[in-house]
Amino acid sequence: MIVAANFKTNKTRAQTRDYMDEVNEYIRAENVEAHVIVFPPATAYDNYGQGAIQGAQNAYAVENGAFTGEIGLDQLKEFGIKTILIGHSERRHILGESQEEIAFKFAYFQSLGYEIVYCIGEQLETRKLGEAALMQYIETQLVGIDMEYEKLIIAYEPVWAIGTGLVPSNEDIFSIHKALRAKTSRPLLYGGSVKVNNMREIVDLDNVDGVLVGGASLYAQSFCEMIKIAEEA
Numbered sequence: 381m382i383v384a385a386n387f388k389t390n391k392t393r394a395q396t397r398d399y400m401d402e403v404n405e406y407i408r409a410e411n412v413e414a415h416v417i418v419f420p421p422a423t424a425y426d427n428y429g430q431g432a433i434q435g436a437q438n439a440y441a442v443e444n445g446a447f448t449g450e451i452g453l454d455q456l457k458e459f460g461i462k463t464i465l466i467g468h469s470e471r472r473h474i475l476g477e478s479q480e481e482i483a484f485k486f487a488y489f490q491s492l493g494y495e496i497v498y499c500i501g502e503q504l505e506t507r508k509l510g511e512a513a514l515m516q517y518i519e520t521q522l523v524g525i526d527m528e529y530e531k532l533i534i535a536y537e538p539v540w541a542i543g544t545g546l547v548p549s550n551e552d553i554f555s556i557h558k559a560l561r562a563k564t565s566r567p568l569l570y571g572g573s574v575k576v577n578n579m580r581e582i583v584d585l586d587n588v589d590g591v592l593v594g595g596a597s598l599y600a601q602s603f604c605e606m607i608k609i610a611e612e613a
């Protein structure tokens with residue numbers, strides 16, 4: 381089971397330090413076997429010791445150079461970061477990353493052997509058109525992506541479920557993950573308004589191998605509860 385926390389543009393370095401100390405202490409004390417990943421903001425990258433894997437929310441596909449405002453491989457290497465989130469809906473829809481740019485970034489980090497958490501998901505108007513249209517849309521987000529990359533984790537995150545408290549029905553998650561399973565043998569995460577009280581039923585569904593959590597992951601205690609649920613599932 382995989383449990384991942386995406387902080388987005390939340391928490392300072394000091395807050396991340398307190399959080400990681402608490403989560404890593406829990407992981408050690410409980411001998412957690414689940415694969416736990418935390419994506420802090422880049423200003424909080426640090427050496428947090430054993431426990432959760434530290435991942436990058438984003439990076440530019442370059443070692444270093446003249447790319448104002450971006451960070452590259454050198455900055456990730458400094459903190460031993462070997463996991464990256466690519467294709468998140470906020471980068472696609474708010475920051476305007478194209479599928480071409482995303483696929484380029486994917487290929488770059490794949491060539492370096494990075495673990496890649498690759499996000500896909502439809503907007504509400506597509507969801508309303510039914511599952512065939514939805515899967516057709518998802519297909520456009522898989523262009524240029526090696527779906528059998530051995531360090532790939534796919535995260536299905538419907539855009540309309542992110543930060544809204546809305547979650548697809550279990551039947552819908554089941555059905556979409558089943559369709560995704562036909563496209564990859566790699567782990568499939570669900571993301572979008574996952575909370576302590578709805579996680580269990582989601583991870584109990586076939587072809588759901590874990591969760592990617594935003595808002596509810598910001599509290600170390602509730603994230604630890606989610607890790608516990610993953611361990612029991």
Ligand code: 13P
Pocket residue numbers: 386468537541542543544545571572573574592593594595596
């Ligand atoms: P929420 O859990 O806040 O809905 O965010 C999900 C998400 O975007 C994780 O990447």
